Amino acid sequence: MNKLSLTETSNPSTENIDLMDSLSIAQTINKEDQKVALAVEQTLPQIAQAIELIAQSFLQGGRLCYFGAGTSGRLGVLDASECWPTFGVSHEMVQGFIAGGDQALRYSVENAEDNVQLGLEDITCFAPTPKDVVVAISSCGTPKYLIAVLQEAKKQGAHTISISCNPEAPIKELSDIFINPIVGPEAITGSSRLKAGTAQKMVLNMLSTGAMIRIGKVYKNYMIDLRMVNEKLRKRGIRFVCEIAGCTPSQAEDYLAQANNEIKTACVMAVKQCSAAAARKLLAQERGILRRII
Numbered sequence: 001m002n003k004l005s006l007t008e009t010s011n012p013s014t015e016n017i018d019l020m021d022s023l024s025i026a027q028t029i030n031k032e033d034q035k036v037a038l039a040v041e042q043t044l045p046q047i048a049q050a051i052e053l054i055a056q057s058f059l060q061g062g063r064l065c066y067f068g069a070g071t072s073g074r075l076g077v078l079d080a081s082e083c084w085p086t087f088g089v090s091h092e093m094v095q096g097f098i099a100g101g102d103q104a105l106r107y108s109v110e111n112a113e114d115n116v117q118l119g120l121e122d123i124t125c126f127a128p129t130p131k132d133v134v135v136a137i138s139s140c141g142t143p144k145y146l147i148a149v150l151q152e153a154k155k156q157g158a159h160t161i162s163i164s165c166n167p168e169a170p171i172k173e174l175s176d177i178f179i180n181p182i183v184g185p186e187a188i189t190g191s192s193r194l195k196a197g198t199a200q201k202m203v204l205n206m207l208s209t210g211a212m213i214r215i216g217k218v219y220k221n222y223m224i225d226l227r228m229v230n231e232k233l234r235k236r237g238i239r240f241v242c243e244i245a246g247c248t249p250s251q252a253e254d255y256l257a258q259a260n261n262e263i264k265t266a267c268v269m270a271v272k273q274c275s276a277a278a279a280r281k282l283l284a285q286e287r288g289i290l291r292r293i294i
Contacts, residue, residue: 003168005139005140005141005142005166005168005169006165006166006167006168006182006184006185007139007140007165007166007183007185007186007190007192007196008140008185008189008190009185009189010185010189011032011184011185011186011187011189013028013031013032013187014028014032014187014188017187017188028187029187029194032186032187032194032195033194033195033198035183035184035195036181036183036195036198036199036202037202039165039181039182039183039184039199040181040199040202040203042181042182043179043180043181043203046177046178046179046180047179047203047206047207047210048210049177050135050161050177050179050207051206051207051210051211051214052214053133053159053161053176053177054133054207054208054210054211055210055211055214055215057131057132057133057159058093058211058215059215059287060131061131062129062131062132062133063092063093063094063095063126063131063132063133064080064093064094064095064132064133064135064207064208064211065080065094065095065096065097065126065128065132065133065134065135066079066080066095066096066097066135066137066204067096067097067098067099067119067122067123067134067135067136067137067145067146067149068096068097068098068099068136068137068138068146069098069099069100069104069112069113069138069143069145069146070099070104070108070110070113070193071139071192071193071196071197071200072137072138072139072163072192072197072200073096073097073098073099073100073104073105073137074098074104074105075137075197075200075201075204076096076097076098076135076137076204077096077097077098077105078096079094079096079201079204079205079207079208080094080095080096080208081096082208083208083212084227085226085227085229085233086212086223086226087212087217087223087225087226088217088225088226088227089212089217089225094208095126097122097123097125097126097149099112099113099115099118099119099122099143099145100112100118112145113143113144113145113146114143114144114145115144115145116144116145116147116148117148118145119144119145119146119147119148119149119152120148120149120152122145122149123148123149123152123153124152127156128152128153128156128157128158129156129157129158130156130157130158132153132158132159133158133159133160133161134149134150134153134158134159134160134161135160135161135162135163135207136149136150136160136161136162136163136171136174136175137162137163137164137200137204138162138163138164138169138171139164139165139166139192139196139197139200140164140165140166140169140192141162141164141166141168141169141170141171141172142166142169142170142171146162146171147170147171147174150162150171150174150175151174154174159176160174160175160176160177161175161176161177161178161179161207162174162175162177162178162179163179163180163181163200163203163204164178164179164180165180165181165182165183165192165195165196165199165200166180167180167182179203181199181202181203183195183196183198183199215287215288216287216288216289216290216291217288219244219264219267219290219291220244222240222243222244222263224240224244224263224264224267224290225262225263225264225288226263227261228256228261228263234261237256237261237263238252238253238256239252240263240267241255241256241263241266241267241270244267244294245266245267245270245271245294246270246271247270251270252266252270255267255269255270258275258276259276259279260276262276262280264279264283264288264290265279265280265283266279267290267294268282268283268290268293268294271293271294272293272294
């Protein structure tokens with residue numbers, strides 16, 4: 001029998017979880033979950049390297065793409081889909097693929113993770129270049145789908161990063177950077193949507209957010225390139241301009257109207273008392289980094 005991945009082994013701390021009442025079950029899972037942040041903390045040097053690699057890729061016109069199967073694939077697609085409204089980037093700049101395609105986002109397509117052909121089709125669809133970064137996500141790090149993705153990505157000269165909770169994950173050998181939060185066995189044996197999934201979500205949050213901060217998509221702690229596509233985000237955008245530029249809500253609305261709802265442009269207009277065109281020129285000169293202007 002092949003050696004079990006760490007994420008597949010049984011957890012002695014939860015061996016009697018089926019005999020517990022509801023509160024005890026919640027307490028036990030919560031206690032296990034408390035180990036996740038500590039495990040992720042041990043990988044911060046690798047996460048920082050990955051953030052810098054992704055940021056430099058973006059600055060050179062490159063893209064970021066996540067690949068995964070099952071829970072890991074869903075988490076990658078989730079993170080990619082949130083970048084457009086949060087940071088105002090194109091859908092092409094950050095992408096996500098899940099083994100089995102969009103159907104696998106809603107329904108389990110478990111056999112897809114061992115399908116090499118699906119991996120080759122998805123990485124070919126993304127069409128990686130040396131400017132791009134490909135991130136493979138897997139709790140155990142063994143899916144043939146991901147191995148095929150990483151092998152082809154490296155052939156095309158793309159940078160590769162892997163996130164796995166298994167220190168002996170095969171995808172490690174195909175990765176320029178290997179991020180390995182060791183969360184230990186799950187509360188329910190093999191259910192890697194639990195601690196492993198939480199750890200992966202935490203790492204993905206840091207990768208995309210950190211890279212966007214590095215390329216100027218955040219001023220102080222404001223996400224100043226968000227897209228004001230609904231009432232909640234419109235109110236948020238107005239508030240951001242008020243707080244950053246020190247103007248009234250009505251003034252902020254006026255600046256935003258002139259700036260085509262570009263928060264950074266509106267802030268520069270308010271602080272520098274200039275036109276939208278002049279504000280955009282200043283931002284272009286400073287590569288979109290608002291700190292250098294105001």
